[in-house]
Amino acid sequence: MKIAVLPGDGIGTEIVAEAVKVLNALDLSFEMETALVGGAAYDAHGHPLPDATLALAKAADAVLFGAVGDWKYDRLERQFRPEQAILGLRKHLGLFANFRPAICYEQLTHASSLKPELVAGLDILIIRELTGDIYFGQPRGRRTAVDGHFPGAEEAFDTMRYSRPEIERIAHVAFQAARRRNGKVTSVDKANVLETFQFWKDVVTEVHAQYPDVKLDHMYVDNAAMQLVKAPKAFDVVVTGNMFGDILSDEAAMLTGSIGMLPSASLDAHNKGLYEPSHGSAPDIAGQGVANPLATILSAAMMLRYSLQQPEAADRIERAVQAVLSAGLRTGDIWSEGTRKVGTREMGDAVVAAI
Amino acid sequence: MKIAVLPGDGIGTEIVAEAVKVLNALDLSFEMETALVGGAAYDAHGHPLPDATLALAKAADAVLFGAVGDWKYDRLERQFRPEQAILGLRKHLGLFANFRPAICYEQLTHASSLKPELVAGLDILIIRELTGDIYFGQPRGRRTAVDGHFPGAEEAFDTMRYSRPEIERIAHVAFQAARRRNGKVTSVDKANVLETFQFWKDVVTEVHAQYPDVKLDHMYVDNAAMQLVKAPKAFDVVVTGNMFGDILSDEAAMLTGSIGMLPSASLDAHNKGLYEPSHGSAPDIAGQGVANPLATILSAAMMLRYSLQQPEAADRIERAVQAVLSAGLRTGDIWSEGTRKVGTREMGDAVVAAI
Numbered sequence A, B: 001m002k003i004a005v006l007p008g009d010g011i012g013t014e015i016v017a018e019a020v021k022v023l024n025a026l027d028l029s030f031e032m033e034t035a036l037v038g039g040a041a042y043d044a045h046g047h048p049l050p051d052a053t054l055a056l057a058k059a060a061d062a063v064l065f066g067a068v069g070d071w072k073y074d075r076l077e078r079q080f081r082p083e084q085a086i087l088g089l090r091k092h093l094g095l096f097a098n099f100r101p102a103i104c105y106e107q108l109t110h111a112s113s114l115k116p117e118l119v120a121g122l123d124i125l126i127i128r129e130l131t132g133d134i135y136f137g138q139p140r141g142r143r144t145a146v147d148g149h150f151p152g153a154e155e156a157f158d159t160m161r162y163s164r165p166e167i168e169r170i171a172h173v174a175f176q177a178a179r180r181r182n183g184k185v186t187s188v189d190k191a192n193v194l195e196t197f198q199f200w201k202d203v204v205t206e207v208h209a210q211y212p213d214v215k216l217d218h219m220y221v222d223n224a225a226m227q228l229v230k231a232p233k234a235f236d237v238v239v240t241g242n243m244f245g246d247i248l249s250d251e252a253a254m255l256t257g258s259i260g261m262l263p264s265a266s267l268d269a270h271n272k273g274l275y276e277p278s279h280g281s282a283p284d285i286a287g288q289g290v291a292n293p294l295a296t297i298l299s300a301a302m303m304l305r306y307s308l309q310q311p312e313a314a315d316r317i318e319r320a321v322q323a324v325l326s327a328g329l330r331t332g333d334i335w336s337e338g339t340r341k342v343g344t345r346e347m348g349d350a351v352v353a354a355i
């Protein structure tokens, strides 16, 4: 089992170190190799996703990713900015299926912005298509407008697009995930305005014919943004495109109040995947040893389950995290009166001890 | 002062009737003319936005709009569906500036999904560009893919675009609105991925040079969706494109817990506007006399303020609504223990009496 370890920038190195420690505590044998990515790679090699890093990621069975980005790279040309690394990895590894669970841990219900009764026990799964849509559609750029409201004016443009097989494969992923959960899929679109998402809705509906045991709803993206606030527990699996999924998965994550706890997986067609926390590189607290490593540790658990076929090891990690929370250990982001504040390393050590 | 009254479908007719009653109670002289729009217009004339309706709207100083849509039109071809009326009105009247306040009324704070301390006193204004972006960009349609992941496959596509003058004019609207409020604009983009929104960010930044007294922040749309949940009161004016604005304005509205209270205005370059409640046509409760007319009544107040230059009359309506709420009257959607449940008409009568 070969794992490419890409810590990245900001708190990335600190949180990934803890996840690696936890993996090493499992008595399984992994081959782990580390490489630079994001701003760190740009500083060392002039590119956020150097060829060697991409080659390592391609050769591995799974990628454990930290986070990328820092204010200091904001003025670079787009192609050199840290987030291009993550877009490049998704594209070159074909990671089309992004799993973003939004789970509200019993011990942390109070941390949510929402009233406890609305989020207690929340467990929804956002499945975001990750290699299509307006993220990668060509053509895009700047030009002189030839029509529209101001012909002759300078304009910028992008292309949204989805092909039938792209929609089919993510729909299958969603229906299969729903079968392992509560049997309900909400497909989010904007079919009332966009050609792309009328097609999305049509194709998802067609694929659904193969899953008569799963219930399918369609919802407009604006309504979905509302219903997530109003009654998040009404959802089970949500499937949507890359752009809407970017927005809704972050909204859903924040509903739980503890984004420092939420893992994510991005899978290709053969269960190879990239695993990363749902939060960012938090440059403001980098290097201080205070970041929450649990989202990354739980991402490692997802990696064991989805890519490395080690479900028991995944369970052990998840149980250990629960035990540590129940024992009252908290990093600063999830701390509250009556619990014990610990640093990144202490939290990682506690999970190792609980394993 | 000529007002085109377009009640539309579902609860539209009921709530607009109450707003008209309130306008008539003001002792101002309006010329009001009513026309069919949406599904009702399709049923009568075979088109959701008949020429006569559009002509009436064009000739008026302002449009008072109810809501459109009903499940029974879902299977019509896109061009005949009720929502095409609203897209057509925006386009043909040049209504590029959509004002969507998200206000949490003191009397209704408890109705929010969010903890009271997070929303008490909430008063933010989402300004959504309304005639550009991927809503109207050409080309769009279906075709055979020539590149991408599956060349040769059937695909659907849309074009996102913004020209410099389109961004400039909405940026001016936002900075000017912020001057009348708390002096802060958050421009929401996805400049890290989209050419269109890198351009958006650049142009908004340029226009900002003319408003040194206003503070400008930039925020990615995914982060904005999170921050709205985490700390909505940190925002003042939010300005964004048509697609992101559709999602974020609905999310923000739902945060208040009382979308039945929220008005909206869509303005052209000369302060002519269309005014409508932020909620939809609610076919499930149509005809029962239970819909909340306050969002529509408050939209009429916005109309008086923005298009008809009658700020005192607008104040009178807004004070009357406050008085009615303080007296404990509530329609079903905002009712809670200890308040008095009233119907649509009774609520309208109470506002008239308070004027």
Ligand SMILES: CC(C)[C@H](C(=O)O)[C@@H](O)C(=O)O
Binding pocket: A083, A086, A087, A246, B192, B193, B222
């Ligand atoms: C960094 C950015 C390009 C990325 C995205 O938009 O996909 C991020 O927001 C995410 O969700 O992983």
Ligand SMILES: CC(C)[C@H](C(=O)O)[C@@H](O)C(=O)O
Binding pocket: A192, A193, A222, B083, B086, B087, B246
């Ligand atoms: C009905 C639909 C086309 C419309 C939109 O997407 O703009 C609606 O959601 C709105 O926000 O007014």
